[in-house]
Amino acid sequence: MGDLAAEARLDDPAFFLADPYPTYARLRREAPVFWCESGQFWALSKHEDITWAELRPNPPFTTTQGLHIPEARRSGRIDERDPGGAQQTGGGFMSDPPGHTAFRRLVGTAFAPKLMVDLEPGVRSIVDKLLDRLPDGEPVDFVEAVSAPLAVQVIGEFLGIPEADWDDLRRWSDSFMAFIGGGLVEGSPEAAQAAVDMQEMYGYLTQSLAERRQNPRSDLMSSVTKLVMDGEPLPEASQLAVCFSVLAAGNETTRNTLSGAMVAFAEDPGQWERLVADPSLAPGATEELLRWVSPVTHFGRRATEPVVIRDQEIAAGDFVVMLYGAANRDEDVWPDADTFDITRKDAHKHLSFGWGLHRCIGLALGRAEIRIAVEGLAERFAGWDLATEPVRNPSVLVHDYKTVPVVLRRS
Numbered sequence: 518m519g520d521l522a523a524e525a526r527l528d529d530p531a532f533f534l535a536d537p538y539p540t541y542a543r544l545r546r547e548a549p550v551f552w553c554e555s556g557q558f559w560a561l562s563k564h565e566d567i568t569w570a571e572l573r574p575n576p577p578f579t580t581t582q583g584l585h586i587p588e589a590r591r592s593g594r595i596d597e598r599d600p601g602g603a604q605q606t607g608g609g610f611m612s613d614p615p616g617h618t619a620f621r622r623l624v625g626t627a628f629a630p631k632l633m634v635d636l637e638p639g640v641r642s643i644v645d646k647l648l649d650r651l652p653d654g655e656p657v658d659f660v661e662a663v664s665a666p667l668a669v670q671v672i673g674e675f676l677g678i679p680e681a682d683w684d685d686l687r688r689w690s691d692s693f694m695a696f697i698g699g700g701l702v703e704g705s706p707e708a709a710q711a712a713v714d715m716q717e718m719y720g721y722l723t724q725s726l727a728e729r730r731q732n733p734r735s736d737l738m739s740s741v742t743k744l745v746m747d748g749e750p751l752p753e754a755s756q757l758a759v760c761f762s763v764l765a766a767g768n769e770t771t772r773n774t775l776s777g778a779m780v781a782f783a784e785d786p787g788q789w790e791r792l793v794a795d796p797s798l799a800p801g802a803t804e805e806l807l808r809w810v811s812p813v814t815h816f817g818r819r820a821t822e823p824v825v826i827r828d829q830e831i832a833a834g835d836f837v838v839m840l841y842g843a844a845n846r847d848e849d850v851w852p853d854a855d856t857f858d859i860t861r862k863d864a865h866k867h868l869s870f871g872w873g874l875h876r877c878i879g880l881a882l883g884r885a886e887i888r889i890a891v892e893g894l895a896e897r898f899a900g901w902d903l904a905t906e907p908v909r910n911p912s913v914l915v916h917d918y919k920t921v922p923v924v925l926r927r928s
Contacts, residue, residue, distance in 0.1 A: 521540075521543055521544070521547055521548060521551075522554065524540050524543070525540050525543075525544060525551060525553065525560070526555065527551075527553045527556055527558075527560055527586065527838070527840075527913070528553060528555050528556030528558075528586050528587075528589075528699070528913060529555075529913070530698065530699055530700050530911035530912055530913050531911065532913075533814060533911075533912065533913055533916070534909055534911060537814075537842060537843075538842070538846055538855070541562055541840065541842060541843035541846060542846070544560065544562040544840070544843060545562045545563055545843060545847060545848075549561065549562050549563045549566060549827055550566070550826050550827050550829040550831075553838075556586055556589055556590065556838075557589050557590040557836065558586065558589035558590075558817065558835070558836035558837065558838050559829075559831055559835055559836070559837045559838065560815075560837075560838045560840055561826065561837065561838065561839050561840060561844075562840045562843035562844065562847075563843075563844065563847055563849070564844040564845075564847040564849065564850045564866075564868065565847075565849070566826055566827065567839040567840070567841070567844045567868060567872065568844075568868070568872045568873065569826075570818065570826070570837065570839060571839065571868075571871060571872035571873035571874065571875065571876075572872070572873040572874065573873075573874075574613060574614040574874065575613035575614070575821055576821045576822040577820055577821060577822050577823075577824040578818035578819065578820060578821065578824075578837065579613050579818060579819050579821050580611045580612065580613060580617075580818060580875060581611065581612060581613060582819040583817055583818075583819055583836060584611065584697075584816055584817050584818075585697050585698075585699075585815075585816070585817060585913070585914055586699065586815065586817065586838055586913045586914070587697065587698075587699040587913065588817070588836075589817065589836035589838070590836075611758075614874065617874065617875075618874075619746065620746070620755065621878065623744055623745075623746055623751070624741075624744065624759055624878065625878060626744075627737055627740045627741065627744075627759075628878050628879055628881070628882070630881055633881040633882050633885060634885075636671075636675065636882060636885070637885055637889065639671075639674060640671055640885060640886055640889050641889050641893070643667060643670050643671060643674075644667060644886075644889050644890050644893045645893060647662065647663045647666060647667055648663065648890075648893045648894065648897055649897075650662070651663070651897075651898075651925055652925070653925060653926065653927040654924060654925070654926065655924065656904035656905075656922050656923070656924050657904075657922070657923060657924075657925070658920045658921065658922050658923075659775075659776060659779045659921045659922075659923050660772070660776050660918050660919065660920055660921050661920075663775065663890070664771070664772045664773070664775040664776045664918070664921075665687060665772055667771065667772070667775070667886065667890060668767070668768045668769075668771040668772040668886070669683050669686055669687045669690075669768060670683060671767070671771070671882070671886055672686070672763060672764060672767045672768055673686055674736075675736070675737050675763065675767070675882070676736060676737050676738055676760060676763060676764065677725075677729070677734055677735075677736025677737060677738045677739065678725070682721070685717070685721070686764065686768075687768075688714060689714050689715070689717060689718035689721075689764070690718075690764060690765055690768045690769070692710065692711040692714035692715060693711070693714070693715055693718065693765055694765065694769055694912065694914070694915060694917065695707070695711055695910065695912070696708070696711045696712075696715070697914055698910075698911070698912030698913055698914035698915055698917065699911075699912065699913045699914070700910055700911035700912045700913075700917075718761070718764070719757070719761070722738075722757055722760050722761060722764075723753075723757060725738055725760075726738055726741070726742060726753065726756050726757060726760065729741075729742045730742045737759075737760070737763065738760055741756045741759050741760060742756060744756070763879060766877060766879065767879055767882065767883065769812065769813070769915050769917070770812050770813065770869070770870070770877070770883045771883055771886045771887060772918075773810065773812040773915055773916050773917060773918055774806055774807055774810050774812045774869075774883075774887050775886075775887060775890055776907070776918035776921045777806070777809070777810030777812065777916060777918065778806045778810065778887070778891065779901065779921050779923055780903070780907055780918075780921060781806065781809055781810065781857055782900075782901070783901055783902055783903045783923065784857075785857050786900050788802075788857060788858070788859050789895075789900050790900070791859060791860070792859055792891070792895050793895050793899060793900075793928070796892060796895050796896070798859055798860060799888050799891050799892045799895065800888055801859060801860060801861065801862075801864060802859035802888075802891055803884055803887045803888040803891060804861075804864035804865045804867065804884075805857065805858060805859050805861050805864040806859075806887065806891075807864075807867050807869040807870070807884075807887070808845045808851075808861075808864045808866075808867035808869065809845070809857050810869075810916060811841055811842035811845045811867075811869055811916065812869060812915060812916055813841055813869060813871075813914065813915055813916075814840065814841060814842050814912075814913065814914055814915065814916065815838050815839055815840050815841055815842075815913070815914065816838075816839055816841075816871060816875075817836055817837060817838045817839065818836075818837050818839075819834065819835070819836050819837070820832065820833050820834065820835045820836075820837060821833060839868075841868045841869060841871075842916075844868050845867045845868060845869065850863075850866055851863065851864075851866075870883070896928075897927060897928060898925050898926060898927055898928060899926045899927070899928045900925075900926050901923045901924060901925040901926060902923065902924050903921070903922065903923060904922035904923055904924050905922045907920060907921045907922070908920045
């Protein structure tokens with residue numbers, strides 16, 4: 518075996534474009550609290566350690582001083598990804614308790630389970646239209662045909678963004694994820710365009726929220742403008758933070774889990790045959806896909822006081838990265854973690870939505886999108902093959918599929 522420090526290039530998008538799982542296994546065995554010198558951060562790879570860290574308030578960890586690997590050594594990137602300052606507002610998702618606790622409790626009313634269930638017929642209608650257009654026996658890029666438009670349309674309708682603006686919605690989200698994922702060369706034309714796109718996105722959401730305050734509709738943006746905290750309307754910056762978070766996070770998890778699902782089932786067609794034979798397996802298959810694909814590779818926190826994890830002291834000011842993909846293959850949680858099994862009973866223990874204080878507030882909608890898409894595929898298709906190798910965009914943050922060309926076989 519080679520040098521682990523040279524192998525675990527966790528700040529390099531190329532590391533994640535390859536197969537990171539053998540290195541994750543080494544990290545769990547040899548250095549579960551690992552110092553990445555090139556990125557200047559600690560990396561946690563064990564499920565137990567990540568769930569412990571996710572449950573800690575400030576101190577010892579804060580979310581306000583960086584969330585992603587590229588921000589570990591250059592905090593100025595926080596302002597670049599948040600040009601309007603909405604994400605850093607004192608009452609927002611990326612704040613610390615007790616303010617975060619009150620904010621999440623308030624905003625949670627817009628994500629109540631019943632409201633998410635009420636959205637399912639609309640999601641199913643979108644899924645049906647997209648799947649019915651898929652060709653039989655001819656190559657098609659599943660990302661462009663289903664994964665990307667499904668995620669954009671559901672989030673667009675949920676927020677209340679007109680269909681005419683959905684292409685912009687996708688462009689803004691793609692640019693944001695490329696920026697925070699470290700896949701853009703600083704100073705390049707692509708990075709400059711991403712900065713323009715993020716400014717456009719903030720401007721659009723700011724204007725849309727202002728319009729909702731004057732003329733409310735039946736959508737999330739209108740609901741957010743009506744929220745009241747401590748007897749006062751939720752600050753405009755916090756309203757913007759909610760909508761921005763839904764736009765960015767809601768798009769990527771669904772899109773990349775579904776794209777990764779097509780790869781997983783193509784590589785293990787026996788699992789798809791089991792699902793077609795017994796569609797009631799779809800909810801469990803959804804959890805296993807989230808575990809297996811691990812669409813989000815990590816999130817980070819900064820230590821605000823010295824903290825010890827597995828006898829390793831982490832100094833105040835150090836950045837700590839939680840490797841969700843590594844935790845989702847932890848053999849101490851799942852003895853056969855490297856096996857894709859849609860009948861797994863405890864797949865729901867995955868960390869693909871995070872955990873604890875900052876667990877994804879929209880996870881019910883994300884789960885529903887994936888499950889409904891899987892159910893729709895099982896109703897129509899006996900299976901598929903990869904037409905060519907899938908292509909992923911470089912990122913340290915998400916398993917971002919650019920293309921997944923498949924040839925489908927209708928039932």
